[in-house]
Amino acid sequence: MRVAVEVCVTSMAEARAAERAGADGVELCAWLACGGVTPAPGLLSWLKEQSPLRRRVLVRPTPGAFVYAPDERQVLLRDVLLCGVADAQAGVVTGALTADGDVDEGLMRSIAPALAGRELTFHRAIDHAADMPAALERCLALGVHRVLTSGGETLAKDGAAMLKRLVERAGGRLLVCAAGGINPGNVVDLVQRTGVREVHFAAQRPAANVLKGAAMSSTNVGVNFLTESDEAKIEGVLNALVKAGLR
Numbered sequence: 001m002r003v004a005v006e007v008c009v010t011s012m013a014e015a016r017a018a019e020r021a022g023a024d025g026v027e028l029c030a031w032l033a034c035g036g037v038t039p040a041p042g043l044l045s046w047l048k049e050q051s052p053l054r055r056r057v058l059v060r061p062t063p064g065a066f067v068y069a070p071d072e073r074q075v076l077l078r079d080v081l082l083c084g085v086a087d088a089q090a091g092v093v094t095g096a097l098t099a100d101g102d103v104d105e106g107l108m109r110s111i112a113p114a115l116a117g118r119e120l121t122f123h124r125a126i127d128h129a130a131d132m133p134a135a136l137e138r139c140l141a142l143g144v145h146r147v148l149t150s151g152g153e154t155l156a157k158d159g160a161a162m163l164k165r166l167v168e169r170a171g172g173r174l175l176v177c178a179a180g181g182i183n184p185g186n187v188v189d190l191v192q193r194t195g196v197r198e199v200h201f202a203a204q205r206p207a208a209n210v211l212k213g214a215a216m217s218s219t220n221v222g223v224n225f226l227t228e229s230d231e232a233k234i235e236g237v238l239n240a241l242v243k244a245g246l247r
Helices: 012-021 041-050 070-086 105-115 124-128 132-141 156-170 187-194 231-243
Strands: 004-009 025-028 054-058 091-094 120-122 146-149 175-179 198-202 204-206 227-229
Touching (some): 004 231, 025 041, 041 054, 070 105, 146 156
Antiparallel strands (some): 204 227
16 A cells, blocks of 8 residues: 655745655645645645646635635635636645534535536545534535545544544545644554555744844734744655555
8 A cells, every 4th residue: 555645835945845855745725823724826826837746725714613604605615716727737625514513515516616627625624523424425425535634633643543434434435634743653553543545744843033123913023933844754754654665
């Protein structure tokens, strides 16, 4: 079994680091600290021109929950379209729930025409679903190609039992990708315990603050938001998988 590796990135520098390290693909987003929101179409377009890696793009209009107000639903739909203009090959990573914790089938079905054949991933909104296996079945009925999940926990290693259950329930009908705290020390154990064939993780670390003088936000004076790629983490995950015969 070969396990694919996807790195969540927020910049071209991070995407280039993922490529150098040997990752299979990247998911582009913004504001990773909140779990990610939709990135700028310009960055997606430039990534398409500059990187040969498989690309997916997060479409998430707010950093809050996954139950969207009417305005947020409109923004999500338009972002799916705009991302398609920026990169017609990049897969879309999105998801929405109803107030009862079910998959928002109405919104997900309305996305389909805007996808224009692009791959669709239902993201970690599924980790907040009232019934994760039932949510997986709804994703299958909606034609979702891939589900990104930590098994309902913050860390995938803690949700391993549910991840295994979802992989078995999917039965190859869609790809279950594990995310949430994956690193060189736990990736092999997680794959072996769950049977997932793809892992997803971020590889960022704080960077030196080069901004001097006036702060850009009066409510966050002295806070450094800068990050840089942790290329060693990507290499570590890949090396661990290689040594275990999983790549």
